Amino acid sequence: MGKTGDSGVEERPKWDNKIQYLLTCIGFAVGLGNIWRFPYLCQIYGGGAFLIPYLIALVFEGLPLLYLELAIGQRLRMGSIGVWKSISPLLGGVGIASMIVSFLVSIFYNTIIAWVLWYFFHSFQNPLPWSQCPLNDNHTGYDVECEKSTSVNYFWYRQTLNITPDIETSGSLQWWLVICLASAWCVVYICFIKGIESMGKAVYVTATFPYLVLTIFLVRALTLPGATDGLVYLFTPDVSPILKNPQVWLDAATQIFFSLSVAFGGLIAFSSYNSERNNCERDAVLVGVINSATSLYASISIFSILGFKATNAYNSCREDNILDLTNHFELSDQNMTLENYYQWYDYLNSTFPDEVASLPLKSCNLQTFLDQSASGTGLAFIVFTEAVMEMPGSQVWAILFFIMLLSLGLSSMFGNIEGVLTPMHDLKIVPKWIPNEVLTAIICLASFLMSLIFTLGSGNYWVEVFNGYVGSVPLLIIAFFEIIGVIYVYGMKNFSEDIYFMTGSRPNIYWKACWMVISPIMLLAVLIAYVGLQAQKHPTYPTWNPDYELFPQTQVKDYPDWVFAIILLLCIVPVISIPVVALYELICCKIQRSSARAEPSPYCNDGFVVETQEQNNQRF
Amino acid sequence: MLEKILILLCLSSALAEQPCKPDASDGYKVRLSIKTALGDEAYVWNENEMFLFRATLAFAMRSHLNGQEFDVSNIIVCDETPRVTFWFVVTSPLNTSGLVDKGVVEEAIRMSRNRINSAFLLTDKTLEFIGITPTLTAPVNPDTPPWLIVFGVVMGAVGAGIIVVLVSPLVLKKRKKNEETDEDEEETGVKAVENGSTREGVYNMSFSDDERLTQM
Numbered sequence: 001m002g003k004t005g006d007s008g009v010e011e012r013p014k015w016d017n018k019i020q021y022l023l024t025c026i027g028f029a030v031g032l033g034n035i036w037r038f039p040y041l042c043q044i045y046g047g048g049a050f051l052i053p054y055l056i057a058l059v060f061e062g063l064p065l066l067y068l069e070l071a072i073g074q075r076l077r078m079g080s081i082g083v084w085k086s087i088s089p090l091l092g093g094v095g096i097a098s099m100i101v102s103f104l105v106s107i108f109y110n111t112i113i114a115w116v117l118w119y120f121f122h123s124f125q126n127p128l129p130w131s132q133c134p135l136n137d138n139h140t141g142y143d144v145e146c147e148k149s150t151s152v153n154y155f156w157y158r159q160t161l162n163i164t165p166d167i168e169t170s171g172s173l174q175w176w177l178v179i180c181l182a183s184a185w186c187v188v189y190i191c192f193i194k195g196i197e198s199m200g201k202a203v204y205v206t207a208t209f210p211y212l213v214l215t216i217f218l219v220r221a222l223t224l225p226g227a228t229d230g231l232v233y234l235f236t237p238d239v240s241p242i243l244k245n246p247q248v249w250l251d252a253a254t255q256i257f258f259s260l261s262v263a264f265g266g267l268i269a270f271s272s273y274n275s276e277r278n279n280c281e282r283d284a285v286l287v288g289v290i291n292s293a294t295s296l297y298a299s300i301s302i303f304s305i306l307g308f309k310a311t312n313a314y315n316s317c318r319e320d321n322i323l324d325l326t327n328h329f330e331l332s333d334q335n336m337t338l339e340n341y342y343q344w345y346d347y348l349n350s351t352f353p354d355e356v357a358s359l360p361l362k363s364c365n366l367q368t369f370l371d372q373s374a375s376g377t378g379l380a381f382i383v384f385t386e387a388v389m390e391m392p393g394s395q396v397w398a399i400l401f402f403i404m405l406l407s408l409g410l411s412s413m414f415g416n417i418e419g420v421l422t423p424m425h426d427l428k429i430v431p432k433w434i435p436n437e438v439l440t441a442i443i444c445l446a447s448f449l450m451s452l453i454f455t456l457g458s459g460n461y462w463v464e465v466f467n468g469y470v471g472s473v474p475l476l477i478i479a480f481f482e483i484i485g486v487i488y489v490y491g492m493k494n495f496s497e498d499i500y501f502m503t504g505s506r507p508n509i510y511w512k513a514c515w516m517v518i519s520p521i522m523l524l525a526v527l528i529a530y531v532g533l534q535a536q537k538h539p540t541y542p543t544w545n546p547d548y549e550l551f552p553q554t555q556v557k558d559y560p561d562w563v564f565a566i567i568l569l570l571c572i573v574p575v576i577s578i579p580v581v582a583l584y585e586l587i588c589c590k591i592q593r594s595s596a597r598a599e600p601s602p603y604c605n606d607g608f609v610v611e612t613q614e615q616n617n618q619r620f
Numbered sequence: 621m622l623e624k625i626l627i628l629l630c631l632s633s634a635l636a637e638q639p640c641k642p643d644a645s646d647g648y649k650v651r652l653s654i655k656t657a658l659g660d661e662a663y664v665w666n667e668n669e670m671f672l673f674r675a676t677l678a679f680a681m682r683s684h685l686n687g688q689e690f691d692v693s694n695i696i697v698c699d700e701t702p703r704v705t706f707w708f709v710v711t712s713p714l715n716t717s718g719l720v721d722k723g724v725v726e727e728a729i730r731m732s733r734n735r736i737n738s739a740f741l742l743t744d745k746t747l748e749f750i751g752i753t754p755t756l757t758a759p760v761n762p763d764t765p766p767w768l769i770v771f772g773v774v775m776g777a778v779g780a781g782i783i784v785v786l787v788s789p790l791v792l793k794k795r796k797k798n799e800e801t802d803e804d805e806e807e808t809g810v811k812a813v814e815n816g817s818t819r820e821g822v823y824n825m826s827f828s829d830d831e832r833l834t835q836m
Contacts, residue, residue: 121767121774135756142756183771186778193785327651330701334655437786 012077013196015273020200022283024270025070027207027411029260029291032112032380035408039234039299040375041255045248046238051296053242053252058292061522062256064514065479067284068486069262073271074280075498079422080265083272084485089589091485093581095423097478098265100574101470102419105264107447108466109416110188111454112377113409114181116402118160119381121180123398130155131389149552152386157544160381164457165545166557167465171457178455185448188413192421192440196273199414206407206414211294213404214301217397221304224391230307233370234299250533253526258471260291263479266415269422279503281511302379309387310369317364321345324359376467377460380405417443464541465559469567473534474574476527480520481578487515539564639719640698640709646719647709648726649750654704657746665704669740670697674708676739677729681710681720684728689713726752 015021042050076083081095122129133146133154141147146154157163164171191202221227242248261267271280315338322336325348336344349356374383388397420443424430430439454463486495492515496506507515542554559567640647650673655662663669674695681690690713700706710720729736729752737747744754 117774118767121770124770125766140756179771183775183778186775186782190778190782190785193782198785326703330703330705332702333653333704 013273014275015196016200018278020203021270021274022286023203023207024196024200024411024414025267025283025287026290027203028266028270028415029287030207030210030294030408031259031261031412032405032408033255033259034291034295035298035302035405036377036379037375038255038259038295039302040373040379041251042234042299043303043373044241045245045251046241047233048235048237049239049242050248050252053249054256054292057249057253057256057522058288060514060518061253061526062260062262063284063288064511064519065257065262065483066260066267066288067281067511068483068515069267070271070280070284070287071495071499071502072486073268074274074276074278075502077272077276079269079272079426080419081423082426083268087485087490089585090582091481091489091578092585093578094478094481094485095265095426096577096581097474097574098263098268099420099423100577101474101478102264102266102416103447104466104470104570104574106413106416106420107451108454108463108470109409109413110184110447111181111451111459111463113187113406113413114177114184114455115160115377115381116405116409117184118176118180119385120399120402120406123395123402126395128385128389128394128398129159130385131394145546148546150386152382152389153552155385156381161460162457163460163544165547165555166543167458167461167541167563168560169458173452173455174457174459177459178452181451181455182448185444187410188417189441189444191410191414192417192444193437195421195436195440196270196418199418203411203414206411209407210404211297213400214298216400218297218301218304220391220397221301221308224304224308226308226311227304228307229311229366230303230305230370231300233307234303246529247533250526250529253522254472254530256292257479257526258475259295260288261412261415263475263482264415265419265423269418270415272422276502281499281503281507302384305387306383307370309383309390310366310372312390313369314364314366317362317369321361321364324361325356328355328359461541461543465563465567466570470570470574473527473531473571476523476530477575477578480523480527483515483520483523487520492516539567639711639717640696640707642699642707644707644709644719646722646725647707648722648729648752649705649707651748651750652704652740652742653746653748654740654742657742670700670706672739673697676732676736677708677710680728680732680736681725684731685724730755 015024042048072083072087076086078086079095080098081092084091084093084095130152133142133151135141136143143154145158149157160177162171162174191199191206271278271283274280318338318341322338322341325331325344326333326336329348329352345356372383384401385398388394388401391397417440421440424439424443453459456462492512496512500506539559540556541559543557545551545555548555642649652665654665671692674692674697677695678690678692681694682688690710694711694713694716695708696711697706697708710725712718712720729749733744733754737743740747
């Protein structure tokens with residue numbers, strides 16, 4: 001085994017069992033976006049009605065792409081670069097593009113994990129550090145910036161990020177973020193040290209733990225006052241945005257697409273470690289459905305808690321008013337309570353309207369508090385931490401929440417790193433004497449050094465740049481070329497035969513219709529609409545500027561030109577490999593291409609061909 | 621003439637009896653929120669409680685100005701409301717018609733604020749002296765920030781894990797090599813006699829693979 005193993009075909013690593021494979025794919029698909037992007041989209045697009053475009057996008061765009069990637073990975077048994085080279089040498093650039101995108105995404109994604117680690121380390125304090133404002137220098141009052149905004153905002157923007165007023169001011173490296181980033185990369189490394197052997201064991205925890213925590217949060221949140229208000233608010237369908245605003249369809253399609261993590265190359269790599277006779281159709285449907293179900297389940301938990309938070313804010317707003325009125329009119333203590341607030345207010349307003357008008361009363365409206373929506377890091381690090389503060393036993397909830405975010409982020413990172421490592425093995429550019437562990441360490445180290453950009457004062461702005469532009473347009477382009485490449489270059493007939501070989505039945509009319517017509521058209525439409533919308537206005541970004549007049553509102557600034565150039569580079573560099581490689585293959589290898597084009601078919605499997613050659617060499 | 625003198629006398633006596641009035645320049649307004657602080661266990665505010673307040677304030681003045689013997693009668697209270705707010709002024713024990721300066725009263729109250737609060741089972745927020753802001757408690761700043769401790773624990777575990785995972789296969793290899801060299805020395809004696817021990821020969825995969833293919 002040892003001797004022929006070295007000179008013959010290397011044994012491809014395998015999953016220990018099917019559960020590992022499914023959990024890894026689910027973990028890759030279910031990520032932070034399910035928690036903090038989907039509930040936000042539901043909220044702004046009319047609650048339950050958003051599910052209609054979302055499910056349509058899932059059925060006609062998400063599932064076909066997912067099935068396609070899993071099928072070709074499993075059949076051709078290589079990473080993304082090898083797979084596309086096998087299908088057609090002209091399409092080799094698609095694999096390279098996937099690898100570059102995976103690398104760029106993993107760099108900024110791990111920064112988010114570093115932030116989660118920072119909050120996790122701070123959740124062990126009593127009281128929670130984001131619940132109090134620090135005192136100013138001469139101890140006469142609280143810090144000015146903290147007073148104007150809230151303690152939670154201050155902790156995020158000042159004590160965590162130490163953010164600069166705009167992206168041009170870079171600031172310096174924040175040492176605490178650097179060590180959190182180093183620990184994040186170490187955690188990723190230890191899970192990846194043995195390739196999928198170690199990763200497959202890590203996913204047992206990272207893929208299942210979020211569900212446990214979401215359930216705990218759901219049960220807890222439903223016992224809190226105001227949770228039902230949040231749920232009612234979330235799920236009350238309002239069909240008008242769907243009919244009037246085409247942006248809904250675009251957001252639903254992009255949400256499904258990015259949520260399923262297709263076009264990263266990670267899914268192809270994962271399914272390449274499967275045995276050949278695996279029913280990938282069932283796997284694809286399972287992963288897609290579980291991903292969407294998780295989004296829904298997470299939004300129920302999140303919105304119960306947001307409902308509780310809005311109710312709390314509403315009550316404290318009214319209690320402030322009660323205090324003002326009680327003090328001004330010298331009423332007996334606790335005579336005016338939340339229950340009889342409105343009767344008292346009407347009485348006082350009718351008898352002493354001038355005095356009531358002179359008081360600085362706030363208008364308290366539950367709907368306004370429920371409308372305060374946030375997505376992304378704002379939801380996790382500002383809104384949710386504030387909600388956790390008001391729950392009894394807040395340390396426990398904070399720790400649970402951040403461990404959940406950590407598991408979600410880690411399981412997605414596995415897919416990203418796999419999308420970088422497996423193509424490197426396939427490219428065979430790494431000399432054989434370097435063991436896998438060292439290669440993984442080199443990649444982790446290089447990524448860590450590159451992601452130090454995000455620990456600068458302006459790091460958050462750069463994360464937003466990467467998040468908005470690397471993880472969007474290039475992926476759409478890659479996916480489009482993937483589907484065109486498999487269906488039209490490789491051929492629908494060949495692909496159907498491959499699927500018949502693997503699963504025992506040919507794809508039915510639904511899959512064929514989606515692959516050949518519906519999904520490419522949808523992808524193209526989404527791509528054009530997305531680029532069109534982005535190009536309409538000069539891109540802007542919100543900044544945290546304490547010197548702004550309307551502080552604590554964020555000040556919206558335009559991206560400077562050099563940042564705009566970097567954005568364009570980020571969109572173009574990954575996808576430029578597609579035409580470059582195609583041209584290279586056309587020009588240089590024109591002669592070789594026609595004679596030695598080996599199309600994989602069921603009768604030509606690698607094991608048989610290569611082994612017989614080796615056998616000949618050894619017998620004689 | 622007599623009437624004028626009478627009026628003057630009345631006025632002066634009235635003025636002398638009114639050192640305490642709302643918005644007095646040397647007085648402070650106090651606001652208590654007993655029900656907010658104690659809920660069901662709230663006590664009723666009555667004359668006795670007011671006596672206790674005056675006594676506590678006299679105690680505060682005595683503690684601050686050592687030597688001057690303030691008494692309950694030196695604390696004059698007026699303008700009580702159902703909200704439980706009232707104004708008070710402090711007269712000096714040396715000169716009953718003169719009021720103690722506002723600043724001195726403020727310092728005395730700041731010094732003994734805790735004692736005054738606990739006499740009434742209230743806090744800084746529920747026993748308010750309007751105009752005297754409570755000194756803010758500085759947040760606790762331990763010498764080693766707790767987050768560094770957690771970070772150290774986590775990183776220690778991860779680092780140890782990495783080292784264990786990287787080193788253990790090397791250790792196993794070394795052990796196997798030692799075992800192999802021992803067995804090889806044994807085999808050289810046996811080799812002439814035996815033929816085809818399990819270590820000899822080459823395991824070829826294509827043979828077993830062939831079986832798989834032929835089944836197709």
